Amino acid sequence: MLREDSLSRAEIAYIKEKLEQKVNDLEELTKIATTTLSEVTHYTTVAIGPQVEKHSIVDIKFMLLGVRVLMAVILTDSGIIRESIIKFDEDITAEQVEDLSVIFKQKLVGKSLDEINVPIEEFITEEMKSGIEIIKRIIKEINKLLKETVNQVYLEGTNKVVDMPEFQNTDIAKEFLNVLNSKDVVSDVMSSEIEQDINVYIGAESEKEELKNFSLITFNHLIEGKDIGTIGIIGPTRMDYSKVITVMKYISKKLNDDFKKGKNF
Numbered sequence: 001m002l003r004e005d006s007l008s009r010a011e012i013a014y015i016k017e018k019l020e021q022k023v024n025d026l027e028e029l030t031k032i033a034t035t036t037l038s039e040v041t042h043y044t045t046v047a048i049g050p051q052v053e054k055h056s057i058v059d060i061k062f063m064l065l066g067v068r069v070l071m072a073v074i075l076t077d078s079g080i081i082r083e084s085i086i087k088f089d090e091d092i093t094a095e096q097v098e099d100l101s102v103i104f105k106q107k108l109v110g111k112s113l114d115e116i117n118v119p120i121e122e123f124i125t126e127e128m129k130s131g132i133e134i135i136k137r138i139i140k141e142i143n144k145l146l147k148e149t150v151n152q153v154y155l156e157g158t159n160k161v162v163d164m165p166e167f168q169n170t171d172i173a174k175e176f177l178n179v180l181n182s183k184d185v186v187s188d189v190m191s192s193e194i195e196q197d198i199n200v201y202i203g204a205e206s207e208k209e210e211l212k213n214f215s216l217i218t219f220n221h222l223i224e225g226k227d228i229g230t231i232g233i234i235g236p237t238r239m240d241y242s243k244v245i246t247v248m249k250y251i252s253k254k255l256n257d258d259f260k261k262g263k264n265f
Contacts, residue, residue, distance in 0.1 A: 006246050011040050015247075019254050025081050030221060030229045031154055033251055037219075038157035040247050043235040044180065047154040047221075048190050055080070055227075056112050060104050062138075067091045072141060077226070084141045088134060096134065104138075153183045166236040172213055179234070185210045190218050190230045197222065197252070198245055203237050215239050219248040223259050 007015075018036040023029045030047055038045040059075040068091055073083045158180055167173040179185050189206050201216045217239075218232040233244050 006243060007040075007250060011247075012250070015040060015251060015254060019251065020258060026223065026228050027080055029255065030231070033221065033255065034154055034231050035156045037231060037233065037247060037251060038160070041233060041240070041244050042157075042160055042163070043233045043239070043244065044155070044157045044160055045231060045233055046156075046180075046183070046186050046190070047229055047231045048187050049080070049229050056110055057108050058110075060101075060108055062097050062101050062104070064092060064094060064097050070097065070138070072138060074142065084144070086137060086141050088137060090134075092134060100135070100138065153187050155180060155183070161235075164236055166238065175210070175213060176234075179210050179214070182210075186216065186232060186234060189216060190232050198248055200241065200245075213237070215241075217241065217244050217248070219252065221252070221255075223256055 015036055018032055019029075021032060023032065027049070030049075034045045034047040055076045057074060058077045059073075061073045063071045063073070065071055065085070068088045070086045070088070070092060071083060072086060073081065075081050158177075161167045161173065161176055167176060185208050189201065189208060189211070197220045199218045199220075201211070201218075203215065204212050206216055211234075213236075214234055215237045216232055216234050218230055221228045221231055231248075233239075233248075
């Protein structure tokens with residue numbers, strides 16, 4: 001059913017051009033892959049970030065931007081970078097920032113994010129009795145950053161539904177747009193435990209009432225075996241499944257090949 005030669009030379013050239021762009025991190029590469037998939041297949045694509053709770057923090061840095069302003073930067077082993085500007089009601093010294101860096105690195109680097117989901121205070125406050133309010137504020141911001149990472153959803157090609165005959169039916173079109181607007185329904189399916197790299201849900205197979213009139217094909221985006229996120233195609237049940245899956249497989253192969261060769265960074 002799947003044939004790489006079903007891709008035209010123009011499509012292969014387009015995919016190569018898009019995926020070989022230089023990026024700053026793997027999240028940016030996921031966004032490019034999502035857009036490329038939508039452009040080649042002419043369907044709406046949706047992507048969610050990786051299940052980062054299984055990823056580990058590899059570095060955490062603090063930079064003093066002012067006497068009461070601190071920037072925190074977190075890097076995970078999947079290449080996800082998060083940063084936040086934190087403002088305080090009291091002055092912070094360079095010495096305090098150095099102490100914070102040492103303590104946070106000792107307690108957080110190498111820890112998977114699900115380990116840190118128990119209050120981070122348990123990792124930190126026992127180590128530093130002074131400046132506890134500063135620590136609590138930083139902890140609050142770190143938790144916020146991690147939550148934002150888990151909840152990220154990207155959409156591409158939402159305007160493509162107007163070209164499909166199925167969506168000339170006003171009720172179906174409204175159902176589809178409601179699913180896209182809420183995002184949670186598709187995100188829940190894509191976040192569930194998946195058995196294979198590519199999974200196909202046709203109509204009621206997704207067990208979501210809101211998706212009974214649609215199909216969803218999900219692509220577990222792996223680079224070097226590391227979960228980088230999940231990309232999905234959502235559209236009518238009359239979908240060109242072979243073409244979609246072929247494009248997904250080609251994009252996956254291309255991403256891994258380029259990553260090994262260091263083309264993207």
